[in-house]
Amino acid sequence: MHATISDVICDTVQNSIEAGARNIELALTEDGRMIRVEIKDDGKGMDEATLARVWDPFYTEPGKHAARRVGLGLPLLRQIAESTGGGVSLKSEKGRGTDLAYSFAADNVDTPPMGDIAGTVLTLFNYEGAFELVFRHARGGGEYEISRSELADAAGSLQDAQGLALASQFLRAQEESLPAA
């Protein structure tokens, strides 16, 4: 089970990238009461039969992992979210994409710490492949939005260390500029 909400975000956005999405939207909203994460992608999506099985920890998509027979990501996410008073919603259509949303009660003792959001977004932007990822973070009345393509353009590259260091500096500055929830 992941130690931070950032780690959960990293894992669940990777699912969108691995599903071949060309466009991914990631929104993180903290209103003081709830922490909400919404991920929308236009990846390959899932049919109803697959959708019914994703909550089974002993099911994983055939071919995704060579010798693995379990898929723990979504079942564990549901367990954490619901134990804090939040929840998970999953909508998907084969060939069209997937919408995943989950939430945690901000003040629940079982809610994991937020972790390093800037570092998480940096690693997601660094992931190889031709996809667009737009990240939006709203907290305490402030918000910012940044896309992978515009940050790559401004930093020069999201693969070489110099560009990544600039991108990291940018993301950390945006995070620090947000008011407390």
Add this chain to the structure above:
Amino acid sequence: MAKLTLDDLRKMRDKTQQAMSMRDSSKKDIQVIVGMGTCGIAAGAKDTFGAIVDAIAEKGLTNVLVRQTGCMGLCHSEPTVEVVAPDMPAVIYGNVDAAVAREIVDTHIVGRKLLDGHICDRPSIDIITNK
């Protein structure tokens, strides 16, 4: 910290590139690949990734690509980092926290010596199936 804009970032990039152009920054011939599967993330691979990026940037190295991959089958030794450099064996390091990541940059990438104590190598090939 004052909010950084994308234009600020472009100016910083231009300034960095001018400084770098005085050095040999022709090709990116070294790859550092961080294992970022669920096992890696749970073990702290994002901190490792950040430490590598910062260490390489601080040293002004312009010939290094930082990439990521999924689980390399070494979940017991996460976070894992593979370094591929010319004229050196490709090596997978294990248990790479932020401090070890900086040592890898100092010793392997800059010093061109293998860092003892964290080498996992690659998973071995099955001699029966040859896979």
